[in-house]
Amino acid sequence: MSLAADTAEKPTLYKRIRADIEKRILTGEWPPGHRIPFEHQLMARYGCSRMTVNKALSELAQADLIERRRRAGSFVRRPQHMSAVLKIADIRAEITALGRTYGYELIHRKLRAATAADRDRLGVKKAGRVVAIACRHSADNVPFAVEDRLIDLSSVPEAATADFAREPPGSWLLHHVPWTEAEHTISAIVADERTAEALDIAVGAPCLVIDRYTWRSARTITAVRLLYPGDSHRLVARFEGG
Amino acid sequence: MSLAADTAEKPTLYKRIRADIEKRILTGEWPPGHRIPFEHQLMARYGCSRMTVNKALSELAQADLIERRRRAGSFVRRPQHMSAVLKIADIRAEITALGRTYGYELIHRKLRAATAADRDRLGVKKAGRVVAIACRHSADNVPFAVEDRLIDLSSVPEAATADFAREPPGSWLLHHVPWTEAEHTISAIVADERTAEALDIAVGAPCLVIDRYTWRSARTITAVRLLYPGDSHRLVARFEGG
DNA sequence: TTGACATATATGTCTAGACATATAATCGTG
DNA sequence: CACGATTATATGTCTAGACATATATGTCAA
16 A cells, blocks of 8 residues: 555456545544445546446445445445454464474374263264263473364264375364354463363463364354463454444 | 345346355365365356456455465465454444443643653654553443553544543544554553552452554554453454455 | 425446456477 | 467356336325
8 A cells, every 4th residue: 555556556447446545534524424426426437337336335344434325415325333254273284384293192082972961062962972082281391281172973974984194173174174263262261180281281271262163054063172271371452343 | 044045136247256265165074175166167166257357266265265376276264363453443332332431531642752662662763752541441430441541642643632631532532543453452451549540449359451553654643541441341353265 | 394205316237338457378499 | 399379168247128126205184
């Protein structure tokens, strides 16, 4: 967004219109509630057809920057909430991205018929078979996170034969299961004795907990709990809106 | 999204096309890398003009569900990372949304020239004036979170005279400062004595920490640290992509 | 004053074309 | 066979219209 780029670049017209409006909103020149020019006014100003300005405005509406109301016009939206895009990468990718050596160790893997607790955790009603996995991720041989996972075999039968001693279940699922939806819950706990030992931290030390529940089209796939040493790990999220 | 709605509703054509394709991707029928039909094929299938299918495909591309390549076609994108939309609402809104009574209490407010520590925290180089605020939010008279905030007065001069005893700084900023960008860092700590007292929890209890740094067009606005009792508070994020 | 109705208007969607542009595939040449 | 030039093609953008639809606003009657 340098000044030079503004004159040197030759973006397409609708992108220029979109960028012009976005800029006025972002700088506060057009505050929330302000009505932006009507489509026919923008047509005149930019000397183009309505479809072109419509495309620009539609994208701004899709990005929640403006709100469009029939007969009334288009208005700058009031920021409604802080929404952040939290990138929770595959742990291996996360570690290697930091330039550290990734280590993985399977602690245990058990195939069993779903217990009542398993069904509750996966949010399914009828019993089926599941795989329960516990493993540990490390960076430069220092414990990074411990993972406790349950996979629903009625949704992902191939997981019964996958070699989780070689490949972490997260990576395996990422490459074997198509688009999914997920829900994350982030909380904090203090390490109990078992956790402290696994993460090589003191009992009572803070831990960041991520519980992720993943499904695809109403079918449960997996539930996982990740425990990170709380003082060394950070989740970073960058955002839009405010 | 009931079955009845599927037949009863009469969405516009481009939305139907978009939904049809999205469904095939989400169910895995069209796996990552799969080439979706060309625009002219979709024109024939739906009996419409190219602009209509183009609008559907453009929106899917904007949502990162497909990737479009000239001359080659459009392809289902490989899930690249777990990205989650984390809604970090205004705390007052968050509490009232839960049907609980919101309480707010200003602990202290100090106007001062930025110290070296302040400049570091705000990420600015030259000194200026800042407001430092400490306050506490409660739900049904139970401590919910403590807030420690710094506002850069050279960016938001009106903050010098705002009445933060009446209105929480988060709400005030949300309504007085236009669109901003932010970066969040989430971590866990254990409560020290001061924190424990403020949150009415035991020393050594886990706390969830959210550090938020907010700016607008390269201008720093505010830096805030929020501390929540870790065992009672949860951040929930729902998502896309897997 | 209020409520029912008519009207004007801005956006929502769509068409049947057009030219531009990036690039996969093909062809030709050394 | 390797490599550069050509061509075909799918997407990217745009036009000048059209009709649909929701709704703000004004009008008129109870």
